[in-house]
Amino acid sequence: MTRKLILFIMALCMTMMTSCKKDYNALFGEHMAELNKEGKFILCQKNDSAEHYIVYMDVDKIMVDTLGDSPKEYPLGKLNVHEYKATIQEGKFCLKSFEAPSFTIKIDTLKKEMTVSVEGQEGWFVTTKFSDIKANRDYLTFGFDAFNEDTRSVYLFLNEKLDVYVFEPYDGIEEKEKGINLSIFRPCTEFWNTIPTGTPEELYTENWKYDAKLDFHGNIISKSDHVTVYGTDIPTSAFGTSEINRYYSKITDEMNPYYYWNCQNCYKVVKSESKPESGFCESNFISGHWTVHSWVRLCKAGSLHTYQCQNCGIQLQTNDVPKMGACRYGANHVWNQLQ
Ligand SMILES: [Zn+2]
Ligand SMILES: [Zn+2]
Known part of the structure; x- marks a missing residue:
C-alpha cells in the first residue's frame, strides 16, 4: 500500500468517527428530550464513545433504545422464572437452572412503581419503586422480600426475551467487572443423594458452598470443580463414586x-x-x-x-x-x- 493511500484511509476513518460521534450525541439528545416530554421513567442511560443506550419503562414493558432503528421491547406481565441449583442428578453432580413459580409483573407509570406477585402464592407480592431498581444495558435487578422473608434477588436479564432469575437469600451474589460471581449455599440434602449412615447431625445443617460465574446475560461462564463443606473441598467428580467416602471420613474427623x-x-x-x-x-x-x-x-x-x-x-x-x-x-x- 502506498503512503498516500494509507493517509487517505486514516483521514477517511477519522472523518467517519467524528461524524458518528456527532450523530450519536444529537440522536441521544433528541431521544432523551422526547422520552422526558412523554414522561417516561428512565432507568438508566449511557452515551460515550463505546456505548449509547437508554433503558426506560413504558406502560407494560421495558424498553431498550440503542439509538438504532427502533427500540427493543421487553413485555412484562406473566413471566417464566428460573433458579440455578447445584444438585445431584442420577448420582452425578450438576449445576442447572430449574423452573420456579412464575412472576406477574405490573407497573404503574404514575406512581412510578412496579408490583411483582408469585403464582400460586397467595399474598406473595412486593412493590418496588422504579428508583430502587438497579439497571444497566444487560439487566435490571431488585430485591424481593414478601412476607418479611429474607430478601431474594431478582434479575431480569435483557436477552432475546426477558429471562427472569431469582436467587435465594443465602446465595452470595457479587457483581464484578466481567460477570456475576454466584455462591450457592445449600444444606447437604441437595448434594448427597443417599446420606451415609453415621453422618454427624451437624452435617445436615451445615451449609455446603458451590461457586459459579455468570455473564451479564445470566449464562454460566465458569463453574467450580468442587463443593466446600466444613473447610473440606469435595471434587464434584467424587459424587456418585466410592471416592466420596474418603471425603466423608475427613469431614467427620473435622467435626469431631x-x-x-x-x-x-x-x-x-x-x-x-x-x-x-x-x-x-x-x-x-x-x-x-x-x-x-x-x-x-x-x-x-x-x-x-x-x-x-x-x-x-x-x-x-x-x-x-x-x-x-x-x-x-x-x-x-x-x-x-x-x-
Ligand atoms: Zn517413639
Ligand atoms: Zn506421664
Missing part, C-alpha cells in the same frame, strides 16, 4: 476433633478431645519422686494417614503430620508414614 497427647515424662500416648488431666505420672516412681503428666499435643486424630514411630512402634491415625514428642526409646519419636 480428637487429639493425640504425649506425656513428656512417662511417654504415654492417649486420644482425647481436650488436654488430659495432669494426674499422677509414674515416670519417677522407682526413684521415689512423684510427678504429674506433662502433656504435649502430637496431632489431630484423623483417618487419612497412619504414622508409626520407628523407635517405640506407637501408631497414630491422622490427616496431618504428627509433631515431635518424647519417646521411650530415644529423645523423640521418629514418625514414618505407613499409608
Whole structure:
C-alpha cells in the first residue's frame, strides 16, 4: 500500500468517527428530550464513545433504545422464572437452572412503581419503586422480600426475551467487572443423594458452598470443580463414586476433633478431645519422686494417614503430620508414614 493511500484511509476513518460521534450525541439528545416530554421513567442511560443506550419503562414493558432503528421491547406481565441449583442428578453432580413459580409483573407509570406477585402464592407480592431498581444495558435487578422473608434477588436479564432469575437469600451474589460471581449455599440434602449412615447431625445443617460465574446475560461462564463443606473441598467428580467416602471420613474427623497427647515424662500416648488431666505420672516412681503428666499435643486424630514411630512402634491415625514428642526409646519419636 502506498503512503498516500494509507493517509487517505486514516483521514477517511477519522472523518467517519467524528461524524458518528456527532450523530450519536444529537440522536441521544433528541431521544432523551422526547422520552422526558412523554414522561417516561428512565432507568438508566449511557452515551460515550463505546456505548449509547437508554433503558426506560413504558406502560407494560421495558424498553431498550440503542439509538438504532427502533427500540427493543421487553413485555412484562406473566413471566417464566428460573433458579440455578447445584444438585445431584442420577448420582452425578450438576449445576442447572430449574423452573420456579412464575412472576406477574405490573407497573404503574404514575406512581412510578412496579408490583411483582408469585403464582400460586397467595399474598406473595412486593412493590418496588422504579428508583430502587438497579439497571444497566444487560439487566435490571431488585430485591424481593414478601412476607418479611429474607430478601431474594431478582434479575431480569435483557436477552432475546426477558429471562427472569431469582436467587435465594443465602446465595452470595457479587457483581464484578466481567460477570456475576454466584455462591450457592445449600444444606447437604441437595448434594448427597443417599446420606451415609453415621453422618454427624451437624452435617445436615451445615451449609455446603458451590461457586459459579455468570455473564451479564445470566449464562454460566465458569463453574467450580468442587463443593466446600466444613473447610473440606469435595471434587464434584467424587459424587456418585466410592471416592466420596474418603471425603466423608475427613469431614467427620473435622467435626469431631480428637487429639493425640504425649506425656513428656512417662511417654504415654492417649486420644482425647481436650488436654488430659495432669494426674499422677509414674515416670519417677522407682526413684521415689512423684510427678504429674506433662502433656504435649502430637496431632489431630484423623483417618487419612497412619504414622508409626520407628523407635517405640506407637501408631497414630491422622490427616496431618504428627509433631515431635518424647519417646521411650530415644529423645523423640521418629514418625514414618505407613499409608
Ligand atoms: Zn506421664
Ligand atoms: Zn517413639
